[in-house]
Amino acid sequence: MPRTVWYPGHMAKGRRRLEDLAANIDLLIEVRDARAPRLTSSPILPLFASRIKTVVVLSKADLAEERVTKLWREELKREGFASFALDLRSGGMQRISKSLLAEKPSFRDLRVAVVGIPNVGKSTLINQLVGRRAAPVGGIPGITKGVSWFSGSGFLLADSPGILDPHGDARAHRLMSWIGSSRGQVIGDIEEHAKECIAFLISKNLWRGVEGAWSVKACGTPFEILENIGRRLGKLKSGGVVDAEGAGRVFLDSFASGKFGRMSLEAPGDAPLWEEL
Numbered sequence: 001m002p003r004t005v006w007y008p009g010h011m012a013k014g015r016r017r018l019e020d021l022a023a024n025i026d027l028l029i030e031v032r033d034a035r036a037p038r039l040t041s042s043p044i045l046p047l048f049a050s051r052i053k054t055v056v057v058l059s060k061a062d063l064a065e066e067r068v069t070k071l072w073r074e075e076l077k078r079e080g081f082a083s084f085a086l087d088l089r090s091g092g093m094q095r096i097s098k099s100l101l102a103e104k105p106s107f108r109d110l111r112v113a114v115v116g117i118p119n120v121g122k123s124t125l126i127n128q129l130v131g132r133r134a135a136p137v138g139g140i141p142g143i144t145k146g147v148s149w150f151s152g153s154g155f156l157l158a159d160s161p162g163i164l165d166p167h168g169d170a171r172a173h174r175l176m177s178w179i180g181s182s183r184g185q186v187i188g189d190i191e192e193h194a195k196e197c198i199a200f201l202i203s204k205n206l207w208r209g210v211e212g213a214w215s216v217k218a219c220g221t222p223f224e225i226l227e228n229i230g231r232r233l234g235k236l237k238s239g240g241v242v243d244a245e246g247a248g249r250v251f252l253d254s255f256a257s258g259k260f261g262r263m264s265l266e267a268p269g270d271a272p273l274w275e276e277l
C-alpha cells in the first residue's frame with residue numbers, strides 16, 4: 001500500500017527546519033497579513049501550536065478593515081491564540097514586548113522565533129522589537145543554520161526566512177501574489193492576473209475602493225474594466241490602444257500597496273479564499 005504523503009516536499013523541508021528550531025525556543029510568533037489571515041497562515045503551523053506557545057501578529061492592519069480584523073482577533077482567541085493587530089511600520093510594540101517579558105524564564109532571555117510566509121512583515125516586526133536592525137548575536141548552540149538571532153531586552157528573536165511555506169495551491173499563490181506575499185515568478189501574465197483580480201474584487205463586493213480612487217465603475221467584462229482603467233491612467237500605446245499589461249501592472253501594484261483603501265479579503269467563517277477563484 002502506498003505511504004500516505006501529508007505534505008508536498010517543500011512543506012516537509014520547512015517542517016523539519018521548524019522542528020529543529022522549535023526544540024530550542026520558548027515561543028513562536030506567527031506573522032500573518034491582516035487582510036487575509038487564513039490565506040497567509042502556514043498550513044504546517046498547527047502542528048507546532050499545540051506544543052509551543054504561539055502568538056499571532058496580524059500585520060498590515062492599516063490596510064485591512066478594522067471591523068473584520070476585530071472578528072479575526074476574536075476567532076484567534078477562540079482558537080487559543082493571543083493576537084496583536086498593527087501597522088508594523090509605525091511601532092506600537094509595547095504590548096507585544098510586555099507579553100514576551102511575561103513569558104521570560106528567570107534564568108535567561110526568552111527565545112522567540114518569528115515565522116511567517118514571505119513578505120508578511122517578519123523583518124519589520126523584528127526591527128521594531130529590537131529597536132533597530134542590530135547585527136545578529138552569536139546564536140544558540142545547535143541552531144545556527146539559516147537562523148539569525150537578534151537581541152531585544154529580555155528576549156532573543158530568531159529570524160528564519162523561508163521556514164514557513166505558504167499553501168501549495170496555485171490559486172492560493174495567485175491571491176498571495178496580489179497582496180505581495182508570493183514569489184514574483186508566480187506573476188506570469190500580468191493582464192490575466194489583473195483581470196482575475198478585478199473579477200475577484202467585484203465578486204467580493206470590494207470594488208468601491210477602486211471606484212473611489214479612479215472613478216472606474218464595475219461595468220462590463222474584466223477586460224473592458226481594465227481598458228477603462230488604462231484610459232483613466234493614460235496607459236495607451238500608439239494609435240490610442242490601451243496598454244492592458246501596463247494598466248494591469250499599475251492596478252495590481254496599487255491593490256497590493258493599499259491605494260484602494262482598507263480591504264479585508266476574508267472573514268472568519270468564509271470558505272477558503274482560493275476556492276472562490
Ligand SMILES: Nc1nc2c(ncn2[C@@H]2O[C@H](COP(=O)(O)OP(=O)(O)OP(=O)(O)O)[C@@H](O)[C@H]2O)c(=O)[nH]1
Nearest residue numbers: 059060061086087088089118119120121122123124
Ligand atoms: N502597510 C504596511 N506595510 C507593511 C507592514 N509591515 C510590513 N510592511 C511592508 O511589507 C513589506 C515586507 O515587509 P518585510 O518585513 O520585509 O517582510 P518579511 O516577512 O520579512 O519578508 P521576507 O523576508 O521576504 O519573508 C515591506 O515593504 C514593509 O515595509 C504594515 O504593518 N503595514
